[in-house]
Structures are given as structure tokens and as C-alpha cells.
Amino acid sequence: MDPKKTRGIRRGVSLYSYSGEYGVTMALEDMFKDIRDLGCDGLEILANAHVPGYPKPTGAWVAEWHRLIRKYGLRPVEYGHWIDSRRYPGRELTTEESVAGLIVDIKLAAKLGFTVMRTKMGVISDDLDPVANWREIIKGALPTAKRYGVVMCPEIHNPTLLDSRMVREYVDFIRETKTKHFALNIDFGVMMHRTWRFPGMSHDVVMKYSPVSDLKPLLPYVAVCHAKFYEVDDDFNETYIDYPAILELMKKERWSGYLLSEYEGLKDQPGRASDQLRRQHVLMKRVLGR
Amino acid sequence: MDPKKTRGIRRGVSLYSYSGEYGVTMALEDMFKDIRDLGCDGLEILANAHVPGYPKPTGAWVAEWHRLIRKYGLRPVEYGHWIDSRRYPGRELTTEESVAGLIVDIKLAAKLGFTVMRTKMGVISDDLDPVANWREIIKGALPTAKRYGVVMCPEIHNPTLLDSRMVREYVDFIRETKTKHFALNIDFGVMMHRTWRFPGMSHDVVMKYSPVSDLKPLLPYVAVCHAKFYEVDDDFNETYIDYPAILELMKKERWSGYLLSEYEGLKDQPGRASDQLRRQHVLMKRVLGR
Amino acid sequence: MLDREVIQSRGFRNVAVNGQAVGFEVAVRLPYYRGIWLSQLRPGHLSVDGEEIREADISWIVNGTAYPQKDVTKHGDVHWFLLDTAVLSVKKKGGLAQGLHDVALDFTWSASYMPPSMDTGFGTRPQKRRLAIV
């Protein structure tokens, strides 16, 4: 299943949302039950958080994975993983090492039924510029991505802006290579118009953000979105991100694919992530109509 | 294994201790790990809390049970269960119904490897007098208990006193029938010299208690004990029950069997039961020498 | 794992037949330390947004089977295991509106090992939770 071929905008959840509960008050199956209860089917995992034995899970675990996916009627959408370029102190991973790790992840993603990968690359600047050899790394893995039917996506995350050199370079790469196996993951946090104050922080960090309209020209290159959110109030408004504006634009542009909820608010109070996810899905359903 | 034949006084834990955590922050295997970490092996379960599908668990679950028991080197000691005499509103269970239920539990206890049963009978008075037909019920189940190698035990629990008509009647029954399949479970709470104030209670309930010396004549009839406790302080003193006096008496009398910890203090703070159990086992090890 | 609260977040949803909402469900856990026979259960009151639900409209789903609330005490052979939720299934034309609702309920159960005067002394605390119908 290529999410870009799935008609319309669909809802899902990144298990990242439960990171304050996972292993402490929730196991994998609890999160699956929660997602099913939202009336959606899209799923993102973080490979090295949710696959025991990563990067080589046992066959028994893989079978159990598929049993649970079927049992709860879920669809593995996005496989979150990292190329840890600073894996060893004092030197950067070589292109060959990076490609080798990426290929391991591509095969594992496909084995678990995923079609999109959130390929987090190493960063070399405060502006989140990726490693200088990112093109070589991605090119080295494209044949494998094609063979296994997955799309690798860098994540466009704040403080990066939608209208920026970095994003233009990713788009240029897609155009030049004409590949269908590299695309964008847009994290809605790039359009956060009010700054979230992390608990314990004494003052707001002022962050630049992109107007929603800057999303429009990128949509043809977007395979999946992180529906980042912090706090949905009792009237189903997200306090930091203008969901109606974003979703109306995506509807109008007839974008197709999954919005994967990424709860980034307070995480240490059991039950809060689940409640906030329910509220956010009410908000999304109201705009999307389903 | 007949615990009465196990040499000396041994330590163990009733899973009741974790009832504020079980299903919320701890699963069965977590409790097993905790107990193993105390350096002891004795285990009590509550059948209708810890056996999924009770009273008819699947064969797969029973196999998993034995795998976990082996993995953590535990010994199933006591199977806690109830004869719910008021199972139906408006009438008491008949002797036949009670015996039938008891036989189901005896077989399940034996299947899971238990040798002692904490057989909680229905109560008909504020003094905790058991149902009038308790002798008939127990007699009806004795042949099955013998066949399956288990000892049924009523629990002597506060406000019952050790030196009381009720306890004398149980002892008389054991003597008269000469059975090895009915004995006593003494809950140390009967010797609680200070009254525990449940959270939310505005005043102490004044309760009578037994002097430790009253335990001595009963010891030959005691198959197992509930090492009830509420709060062990930083100096390893139990605030409500005189552990050194009780354990020194039992050592002196050369009692053999398991002391199963039953934590009855504050349960809604994650980690507190585990910490209190560790402290109580320090306290017991110091007196018992192991 | 289960929510510590008696009223569970998961399982609060409308029930549809042929696309039409005919009621809603809310799941509860047993705030006790062991399971019970269904006949030990003593249902109390259930209200949503302050509106009391009639007993005739409530069924309890235990182990996948629905029992009308008025009949639960007849089922001495059905065991509600401690780690399983029971689902209160409520008949209500159109279900509940999408959005937040205040759910309140209480129930007790018989404990034969307590003196008869304290038979249903457990679980009398009213339970309340604000939950979203998605």
C-alpha cells in the first residue's frame, strides 16, 4: 500500500505520542488498542523503541507483530528510524556505513509491512543542516528502497522553515532523480504560531515559524505528515498550531496520505496522552469529515 | 512438596501485596521478578486475580505459568481462594454447591503446583464466625484434598483472636478428624499492637489483638502464615507488628514453613509496595538469619 | 495496562447498527483485588452529563456476552476476571454527540468473607470522568 495512492486524508498515530507511558504504564498492545479506539488505522513506530531485538527481531516477534496488526485492524504506515552519524565519538559515519545501516532498516521496515520511512539524518549545524553526504547516502539506498517498496523521508521539523534552502534542496533532489522513493515528512510543528514552553523552562524560546500557505507548493512532495500537537482544549482547539487552516488547505489541494498524530505536550501524567489524542482526533474529524 | 516438611522458616510473598500495581503498573512476570529479587522463592496467588480464565484457564496459560515459575525459580506455596457463600443474593450456597466449588479449586491449585490453600469461607457474624456448615463443607472436600496433596486452611484474621472459640473449634476439628489436609493460616495482623489508620479514616478503630505468646500452642496446627505488614521504617522496624518477638518464638518452637508477605500499607503510590517488601525482608532475614 | 481510574478511557464510543448510532459503551475495571462472579455484582447508577440512564437500557458485557443489568445477579457461573474490563452497553437512539461528556457511575459487590453487615462495603465511591467521544 502506497499511502500516496490511498484516496484522501487519513488519520493515524505515531507511538512516539505515548513515550511517557510506554514501558511504564503501557505495552505495545495497549497502544494498538488505543489507536483502534480512535477509529483510525495509521501507525508509526520508532524502530529502536518498539521492535525488541532491534535491528534483528526474532521470527516469533515478527509473527506476533503481524498478529497484533491484524487483530486491531491497523496499517503500518511509517517506520521511524535514525542514521546516527555521530554513532562513534570523534568521527562521522562514512557514506558506506550509513548506507549499510539504512539498508538494514529498509528491509526491516518492509518485513513489518511499512511503506514510508521517517529517515532521520545526522545534523551538522544549529539550523539542522543534514550531513554533507546526504545525497550519496540516499542514492546508495534508493535501489533497495525501490526493491522493497518504501519511501524514505527526511522530517521537516522546526526550527527549519518550509520556505528554506534545505527544503528546496530536498525538492530539487526529488525532481532531479525523478525518484518515487524519497519524499518529505512535514512535522506540523514548523507552523507552530505560539511557542510551547517545556515544563521547567523559565522563559519562552522565540522560534520562527512558517505560514500555512508555505505548505501548498510542497504538498506534491509530501508522503506523510507528523500531526504534531501540544494541547487541545475543551473546545477542541489546538492552542499552538492552526489545525483548521492546515487541514482545509490540504483538503483543497486534494492531498492524500496519513496524518500521524505526534503528541508533544505533558507526558508524565498517566492517561493524558490518550485523552489528548482523543481530543485531537475529534478536531481532525471535524475538519476532515471522517 | 509439603511446606511442613521443608526444614526451617522460609520467606515468600503473597501477590496480594501488589494489588495497587497489578494490571496498572505491573504484570504477573514483574511481580515474579520482584520476588526473586528478594532472595526468596515462596509464592501465594489469589486464584481469581492471577489466573486468567479462572476457574478454567487455557492449557497454554498453564504451560506459561510453569515456564515462569521455573524461569524465576519460584515455588507455588499457597493458592488463595474463596467460597463465596453469598454468591447469590437472598440465599446461602448449599453444602453441595460449596463442596463442588472447593473441588474445582483443589484441582486447579494442584495443577499449578500449589500445596497449601487459603480457603476463605463465608462469614455470618461480626466476629467472623464461618458458615454453620463449614465442617460438612471441609469434610466433603477432604478426600479430594488428600488425593491432590493439598492442605486447606482457614485464615485466622483480625478481629479474630488466637485464643478464641473459633480457633479452638478449628483445632478440635483437626484433632478429631486426624486430617493432614486441614490446618491454619495465621495472619500476623491478629497480633497487631497498634491500629493502622486507613487513609481517609478520621479516627482509629480500636481493635483487640492477641499477645504473641498465644501463637505458641497453635503452631503445631499452622501450615503457613501471612506475614502481614503495614510500614517498615528506615531502621527496619515494623511499626504495627512486633516481628522480632513473633519470629523468635517461631524459631524457638522450630516451626517450619513459609511466611508469605502481605503488604497492607499505602498501595496507590507506584514502587512503594516493592520498597516496603524489600525492607520487610531485610527485617525478616535479620531475625531468621537467611 | 489498565487506567488506574475505574472508568476507562479506551472503549468510550458509540455503537452503530447499519450506520445508525443506537447507543454507546463505556468500559470499567473492577477496583478490587480479585475477580468476582457476576452474581456478586450490585450495579448502582450511571449518568452522562448529569442525565440518569434507566436500568432497562443498560447491559453489562462480560467475557464478550451482554447481560441485562437487572439480570446480573442470576449469573453465578460467569466470572469477571480482575484484569478484564466490563463494558456498560447503553441503548440510546443516536448515541452520544461527538465531544466531551461527563460520565458518572458507581457499583458495589458482595464479599462473603466480610460480616453480613458489611457485605457490599467495597466500591461504594462514586466514579466520575470526563471523556471524549471521537
Next chain:
Amino acid sequence: MLDREVIQSRGFRNVAVNGQAVGFEVAVRLPYYRGIWLSQLRPGHLSVDGEEIREADISWIVNGTAYPQKDVTKHGDVHWFLLDTAVLSVKKKGGLAQGLHDVALDFTWSASYMPPSMDTGFGTRPQKRRLAIV
């Protein structure tokens, strides 16, 4: 499930060889949202009852294998899975006395997706817990 605290209650114990205590162990969880390669780990300080433990006496046990603390950054092929505890295994003649001890420790790890200036910005909070050796 794991304790929410980084320092786990389970696993705090003396280690004996031929009946003689030769050290102790304390288990920690990774206060992060994903697992790490052992080479990403940056061990900090470990003290018991205010007494600092020398690095040479500490090994980290991950997936059942012990790695001397000074060597952890060499092991880029060993993965510390998020739900597994790592055990700090400490050489100490006679182990720790039975009773309560104040354990304090900290560690960080490299996160390549953060700017290099924030590479080890996670996990810098010191962890403390009072635990009993049984």
C-alpha cells in the same frame, strides 16, 4: 513494567563469587524515547552513600554481556533496547551492607539529529534513589 524512575528498584543486589560478595549491581532504564547504540552512551558519575565509584570498577551489562565503562563507546554494534534495563556492575570487596543506601548517578548519550552543540543534551539530570540491599 519498569519503574518510572531511572534507577530501578529490582536488581539492586550484591554479587557473590563462591559465597563471597565481590561487588554489587544496580539497574537503570533509559530515560529516552528510543534505544541507543552502546557507543552513543556517555557514562557520568556513580556514587553510593556519597562515595564516588572509580570508573575502573564499573562495567555496564547490556543484553547479558558486561562492557568495562571506559570501553562502551567502542561498541557501535550493541543495541540497548528502550525497554531493557542496563546493569551497572561494580567491583567492591564485600559488596554493600544489608540495608538502605543512597544511590546517585547520571549519564547522557549522543543524539546525532540534534545540532552538534546539543549532542549530549539529553539525560543530564542527576538521578538519586534510596534503595535496600536485602
